[in-house]
Amino acid sequence: LASPAYTALIRMARGGLGSEGTTGLISDLVRASLALLEETDRVDLISSVPGKAYFAFQVGNTLSGPIRIDLFDPAIVAQYGAAFVDGTYGNLNQDVLERLLYTMAISYRCEAELRGTGDRKRPATFFEVFIGNLFARSLGVNPTNQIEVLTLQPRAALPTDFIFDPGPGRRSVHMPVKLSTRERVIQAWAHQRVLDGVFGVGRFRGVLVVLSETKLDRATREVIEICLPEQWRVYQLFIAQMFRVYYLDVPVRYAALPGVFPNIQVGQLSLAFTEIDALTAP
Amino acid sequence: LASPAYTALIRMARGGLGSEGTTGLISDLVRASLALLEETDRVDLISSVPGKAYFAFQVGNTLSGPIRIDLFDPAIVAQYGAAFVDGTYGNLNQDVLERLLYTMAISYRCEAELRGTGDRKRPATFFEVFIGNLFARSLGVNPTNQIEVLTLQPRAALPTDFIFDPGPGRRSVHMPVKLSTRERVIQAWAHQRVLDGVFGVGRFRGVLVVLSETKLDRATREVIEICLPEQWRVYQLFIAQMFRVYYLDVPVRYAALPGVFPNIQVGQLSLAFTEIDALTAP
Numbered sequence: 001l002a003s004p005a006y007t008a009l010i011r012m013a014r015g016g017l018g019s020e021g022t023t024g025l026i027s028d029l030v031r032a033s034l035a036l037l038e039e040t041d042r043v044d045l046i047s048s049v050p051g052k053a054y055f056a057f058q059v060g061n062t063l064s065g066p067i068r069i070d071l072f073d074p075a076i077v078a079q080y081g082a083a084f085v086d087g088t089y090g091n092l093n094q095d096v097l098e099r100l101l102y103t104m105a106i107s108y109r110c111e112a113e114l115r116g117t118g119d120r121k122r123p124a125t126f127f128e129v130f131i132g133n134l135f136a137r138s139l140g141v142n143p144t145n146q147i148e149v150l151t152l153q154p155r156a157a158l159p160t161d162f163i164f165d166p167g168p169g170r171r172s173v174h175m176p177v178k179l180s181t182r183e184r185v186i187q188a189w190a191h192q193r194v195l196d197g198v199f200g201v202g203r204f205r206g207v208l209v210v211l212s213e214t215k216l217d218r219a220t221r222e223v224i225e226i227c228l229p230e231q232w233r234v235y236q237l238f239i240a241q242m243f244r245v246y247y248l249d250v251p252v253r254y255a256a257l258p259g260v261f262p263n264i265q266v267g268q269l270s271l272a273f274t275e276i277d278a279l280t281a282p
Numbered sequence: 283l284a285s286p287a288y289t290a291l292i293r294m295a296r297g298g299l300g301s302e303g304t305t306g307l308i309s310d311l312v313r314a315s316l317a318l319l320e321e322t323d324r325v326d327l328i329s330s331v332p333g334k335a336y337f338a339f340q341v342g343n344t345l346s347g348p349i350r351i352d353l354f355d356p357a358i359v360a361q362y363g364a365a366f367v368d369g370t371y372g373n374l375n376q377d378v379l380e381r382l383l384y385t386m387a388i389s390y391r392c393e394a395e396l397r398g399t400g401d402r403k404r405p406a407t408f409f410e411v412f413i414g415n416l417f418a419r420s421l422g423v424n425p426t427n428q429i430e431v432l433t434l435q436p437r438a439a440l441p442t443d444f445i446f447d448p449g450p451g452r453r454s455v456h457m458p459v460k461l462s463t464r465e466r467v468i469q470a471w472a473h474q475r476v477l478d479g480v481f482g483v484g485r486f487r488g489v490l491v492v493l494s495e496t497k498l499d500r501a502t503r504e505v506i507e508i509c510l511p512e513q514w515r516v517y518q519l520f521i522a523q524m525f526r527v528y529y530l531d532v533p534v535r536y537a538a539l540p541g542v543f544p545n546i547q548v549g550q551l552s553l554a555f556t557e558i559d560a561l562t563a564p
Contacts, residue, residue, distance in 0.1 A: 149516050156512035156513070156515060156516055157512070158512075158513060158516055159513075183469075184466075184469075186468075186469055186472045186473070187465075187466075187468055187469070187472070189472065190468045190469070190471065190472035190475070190517075190521055191468070193472070193475065193520065193521050194516055194517070194520045194521060197519070197520030197521075198516075198520060230438035230439070230440075231438070231440060231441075233438060234431050234438055234440055234476055234480075235472075235476070237479070238475065238476045238479030238480060239472055239475050239476060239479075239521075
């Protein structure tokens with residue numbers, strides 16, 4: 001399935017992440033993945049995450065990653081997928097938008113895990129393109145992937161995650177996008193520190209976007225969440241300050257971070273589109 | 283081969299990285315690995331690294347990682363291995379010590395790559411134990427792997443790389459140990475930043491120890507070095523200041539960093555033992 005459609009999407013995304021063409025190819029790839037998943041067996045998983053239930057798709061002996069039963073909803077894509085394509089997704093109610101984004105984000109990943117080439121980079125790249133496309137359209141500007149750093153001599157180009165620069169009078173957004181973070185999350189804070197140091201604290205707002213922190217033990221079929229909230233607090237205090245952390249499936253232990261010092265703002269990705277102006281407000 | 287010997291070493295190392303028992307088991311494991319490698323076929327590799335030549339061991343269709351022809355020298359281990367065991371390695375001349383440490387460091391890794399369980403963590407763990415043992419003995423203190431971070435409330439334990447604390451009147455050493463770094467190297471600078479923020483700048487000296495940055499393309503048999511010197515400069519300027527970076531096989535492009543602003547001190551690991559006092563000097 002996915003290979004020519006995936007390749008076409010990546011090529012189109014390079015020409016403009018927020019373009020109509022990229023949007024259309026994301027939509028096509030999601031629908032094709034969902035059509036195949038519709039005919040695929042499901043197995044319930046044993047959730048060790050309080051308040052959340054997960055299943056997986058199964059082909060032969062291969063299991064997909066864990067999927068939230070309450071958030072995965074192909075019917076929502078059939079009904080509201082047009083709002084993704086025409087750019088009005090920000091007007092959907094939170095509950096609908098949450099399920100729409102979750103289902104779209106995870107569909108290609110499942111399909112690639114079950115019938116893909118075994119290339120683990122593709123689901124990550126698709127997720128980056130999907131998130132980059134949403135924010136490029138909502139912020140009205142395509143992101144770049146590197147930034148010129150003036151260090152007297154010689155100059156250096158620092159590869160970064162997405163940088164959205166909406167222009168005069170607005171702050172820029174520094175957006176790392178990851179399927180999951182674990183220990184590697186320190187990179188997001190460290191890159192934010194570099195941007196603060198080079199351009200002044202606050203010139204770039206750090207906005208981390210992550211799919212989930214679930215881990216499936218394929219032998220026992222148990223789903224856990226791997227979270228490091230103590231370490232996040234230390235990074236937020238001593239490396240840099242991230243402005244928002246958006247998840248498609250908010251981990252239980254990170255959901256408890258807002259409101260507790262140092263008050264890391266973790267929330268559902270769907271929230272971003274109700275506060276999109278705040279991300280770049282001076 | 284390696285499984286019971288490896289397991290015994292890891293158990294002993296937990297009880298004391300610098301202990302006589304750990305030292306003896308490292309020596310045994312290295313000698314056993316070298317004995318097997320002696321009977322193993324070698325193939326020359328195509329080096330794209332200026333001034334360096336590499337070979338690999340081969341078993342069936344499996345190639346080991348690349349090995350420096352001029353630094354890998356089992357005869358040196360036979361002749362001077364006793365200096366490793368009795369703790370007088372710091373008195374060897376630089377050229378001998380360089381080859382001794384390189385040969386010991388890489389021997390188990392090659393053996394594990396060729397005939398091991400496919401567990402990629404073991405060579406990394408062996409390397410950490412080997413480096414930790416050398417510095418525990420030369421600094422006269424065993425390292426810890428986490429540090430209590432006081433953030434008002436609640437306290438947090440931050441997992442770190444090795445922390446050597448030689449006691450009153452001396453600085454501590456923060457030592458990340460890696461087989462290679464690539465993009466993940468930013469973690470070393472970010473952890474140093476946290477320590478600077480929590481304990482005051484300079485209380486911990488950052489000393490990064492790395493085996494090499496070589497990459498072997500197993501299809502073409504070409505060896506390259508993956509280096510990011512521009513990014514290192516940016517990290518050193520804007521995240522934290524590492525005090526030393528020691529390599530077993532110093533990458534050509536990092537060898538050019540000392541003396542050029544911001545003057546990152548990269549050198550051969552063998553140098554560490556001629557300047558061991560400087561690492562913890564007030």
